[in-house]
Each structure stands twice: as structure tokens, then as C-alpha cells.
Amino acid sequence: xxxxxxxxxxxxxxxxxxxxxxxxxxxxxxxxxxxxxxxxxxxxxxxxxxxxxxxxxxxxxxxxxxxxxxxxxxxxxxxxxxxxxxxxxxxxxxxxxxxxxxxxxxxxxxxxxxxxxxxxxxxxxxxxxxxxxxxxxxxxxxxxxxxxxxxxxxxxxxxxxxxxxxxxxxxxxxxxxxxxxxxxxxxxxxxxxxxxxxxxxx
Amino acid sequence: xxxxxxxxxxxxxxxxxxxxxxxxxxxxxxxxxxxxxxxxxxxxxxxxxxxxxxxxxxxxxxxxxxxxxxxxxxxxxxxxxxxxxxxxxxxxxxxxxxxxxxxxxxxxxxxxxxxxxxxxxxxxxxxxxxxxxxxxxxxxxxxxxxxxxxxxxxxxxxxx
Numbered sequence: 001x002x003x004x005x006x007x008x009x010x011x012x013x014x015x016x017x018x019x020x021x022x023x024x025x026x027x028x029x030x031x032x033x034x035x036x037x038x039x040x041x042x043x044x045x046x047x048x049x050x051x052x053x054x055x056x057x058x059x060x061x062x063x064x065x066x067x068x069x070x071x072x073x074x075x076x077x078x079x080x081x082x083x084x085x086x087x088x089x090x091x092x093x094x095x096x097x098x099x100x101x102x103x104x105x106x107x108x109x110x111x112x113x114x115x116x117x118x119x120x121x122x123x124x125x126x127x128x129x130x131x132x133x134x135x136x137x138x139x140x141x142x143x144x145x146x147x148x149x150x151x152x153x154x155x156x157x158x159x160x161x162x163x164x165x166x167x168x169x170x171x172x173x174x175x176x177x178x179x180x181x182x183x184x185x186x187x188x189x190x191x192x193x194x195x196x197x198x199x200x201x202x
Numbered sequence: 203x204x205x206x207x208x209x210x211x212x213x214x215x216x217x218x219x220x221x222x223x224x225x226x227x228x229x230x231x232x233x234x235x236x237x238x239x240x241x242x243x244x245x246x247x248x249x250x251x252x253x254x255x256x257x258x259x260x261x262x263x264x265x266x267x268x269x270x271x272x273x274x275x276x277x278x279x280x281x282x283x284x285x286x287x288x289x290x291x292x293x294x295x296x297x298x299x300x301x302x303x304x305x306x307x308x309x310x311x312x313x314x315x316x317x318x319x320x321x322x323x324x325x326x327x328x329x330x331x332x333x334x335x336x337x338x339x340x341x342x343x344x345x346x347x348x349x350x351x352x353x354x355x356x357x358x359x360x361x362x
Contacts (some may be wrong), residue, residue: 072262
């Protein structure tokens with residue numbers, strides 16, 4: 001009945017089968033890059049840049065910053081690749097670097113963004129056009145704390161499992177769940193007003 | 203309020219095992235409150251899926267790009283053995299030998315020599331530029347005249 005929930009593997013990731021092939025190819029590229037094959041690393045970058053960029057874009061909420069941080073992430077990853085012991089953990093490892101880089105930027109910029117004040121509330125009455133809805137989503141995400149937003153990005157858009165998220169964020173699974181669940185409650189209050197849920201509740 | 207023993211967020215986020223899912227779905231079939239909870243979560247996640255993934259605005263500079271190569275002073279072993287460096291050394295040696303072999307040369311004389319050479323070169327280049335400009339100008343005037351003729355003929359206007 002609700003089985004279509006189960007296809008959820010991350011809005012920004014592809015189907016499960018494609019992911020498996022991708023992982024196999026990535027393992028090969030990582031092994032080559034670890035041996036100093038620059039071309040293999042360049043290929044890895046081109047395969048991961050879009051996901052990393054989109055995660056950073058939503059997290060730091062600034063296109064130029066997201067681009068600069070993406071650049072730093074891939075440079076740091078290249079420099080530290082010899083230290084990556086298990087190539088199968090590459091994805092989490094890469095996002096851990098991205099997480100660290102993003103938060104060091106956010107910490108630097110925080111005093112400034114606090115002065116910007118509360119973002120304006122979003123009206124969500126009635127049915128919305130897709131473009132309105134995606135703007136509403138963007139605005140609702142922006143109102144979450146950095147940590148809550150990041151949890152949503154990793155789970156809903158990047159399709160990480162709770163355990164993988166704990167590794168990326170360097171915190172216990174219980175913390176991951178608590179951030180994510182609070183964020184979902186907040187998002188739901190904006191995105192799914194009770195009036196719209198009638199036809200689903202039957 | 204939904205029943206607290208069912209973690210519907212874990213369900214909606216794909217974090218339940220197959221057997222947990224079966225139990226939860228069995229319960230939802232008989233519980234309106236849990237169905238409502240699920241419906242809200244589904245609406246939320248559906249709304250969130252409308253956010254589009256964006257293209258990377260510029261390409262990430264690859265590690266093989268020039269910017270990541272060590273600068274020439276960071277790799278002395280390479281530049282000291284390069285042919286360019288060897289050539290530079292030979293030229294430097296030649297200049298030194300030349301300078302010491304002719305100790306009596308007057309710097310003012312050298313400057314005068316350099317100045318006259320520069321003046322001569324400037325005159326030659328300026329003359330060439332002027333000639334080029336004149337050629338362009340003539341070509342443009344001719345083309346303009348031809349264009350006007352064709353234009354008048356085709357638009358049926360009488361020539362004066």
C-alpha cells in the first residue's frame with residue numbers, strides 16, 4: 001500500500017542497480033587513484049562533483065561558497081587518498097571531508113548570518129505549482145538549523161543510511177535520528193498542512 | 203496521535219527491515235491515526251522531491267591542472283637539469299666573459315647606441331602601421347562605393 005516509500009534511496013541519487021555498477025567502477029578508479037593515477041582521480045571527480053556540490057549548495061546556501069568548498073573538498077580528498085584504508089567507504093569518507101569543510105566555513109560566517117535575522121515565513125495554503133512548491137521547500141530547508149538541514153540533505157537527497165550518516169557527521173546514530181526527526185517535524189509543519197492530508201488518511 | 207511503538211519516520215525513510223515493515227503496514231491498515239501520520243510524512247517527502255538537483259556552475263579544477271603543479275622553484279632538481287636552464291647558464295657566462303673582456307666600454311656610449319637603435323626601430327614600425335592603415339582605408343572606400351552602386355541599382359534609385 002505504501003510500498004512506493006521504499007524506492008526512496010535519495011532524491012538526488014539514481015536507481016539501486018545503477019548504484020551497484022557505479023560502486024564497482026568507483027572501486028576500480030579509487031584503487032588506481034591511490035596508486036597515483038591522476039586520470040582515474042579526475043574521472044572520480046567528474047562522477048562525484050554534482051552530488052558533492054548540491055549537498056554543499058543546500059548546506060552553505062551560497063553558490064560561490066559551495067563551488068569554492070567543492071574545489072577544496074576534491075583537493076583535500078586527493079591529498080588524503082593514500083590514507084583511505086577501505087575504498088568501499090569512499091562515499092562516506094568524501095562526504096565527511098565535505099562536512100568538515102562546510103562547517104569550518106559556516107562557523108566563520110555564522111556571526112554575519114545571525115545578523116540577517118529570521119527568514120520570512122512561507123504561505124502554504126492550498127495546492128501549489130511545482131515551482132512554488134520547490135521554492136517553499138528551499139525556504140523551509142533554509143529555516144532549519146545547519147545541523148538539521150545537513151541531516152535532511154544526507155538522508156533524503158543523498159540517500160545515506162543512518163549508520164553512514166553517523167560516520168559522515170562523526171556522531172552517534174541516536175544524534176543523527178534526533179536531528180533528522182526534529183527537522184522532519186518542522187518541514188512537515190510547512191510542507192504538509194493537515195488540510196491536504198485528508199485524501200491520504202482514508 | 204499515532205501509536206508510539208511504530209517509528210513511521212524510519213518507515214518513510216527506508217530504515218526498516220522487511221519484517222518490521224510488514225508488522226507496521228499490518229497495523230496501519232487498522233489504525234487511522236497511524237495512516238494520517240504516514241500521509242503527512244509522504245506529503246512532506248513528495249514536496250521535498252520537487253527540489254531539483256543543480257548543475258555544477260564551473261568544472262572542478264582537476265589535480266592534473268597547471269594550478270596544482272609545483273612551481274618551478276619548488277622543483278629545483280627538475281629546472282636545474284632542464285635545457286632552458288643550461289642555455290640560460292651559457293648565456294650568463296657569455297655576458298660575464300664579454301663584460302670582463304672589454305673593460306674600457308663607456309656606459310654612455312652604449313646607451314646612445316641603444317637609443318639610436320630603438321628610434322630607428324620605432325620609425326620603421328610606425329611607417330609600417332601607417333601604410334597598413336592607408337591600405338585598409340583605400341579598400342574600405344572602394345568597398346563602400348561598390349556597395350552603394352549595387353544598393354542604388356537594386357533599389358531602383360536613379361544615379362545622380
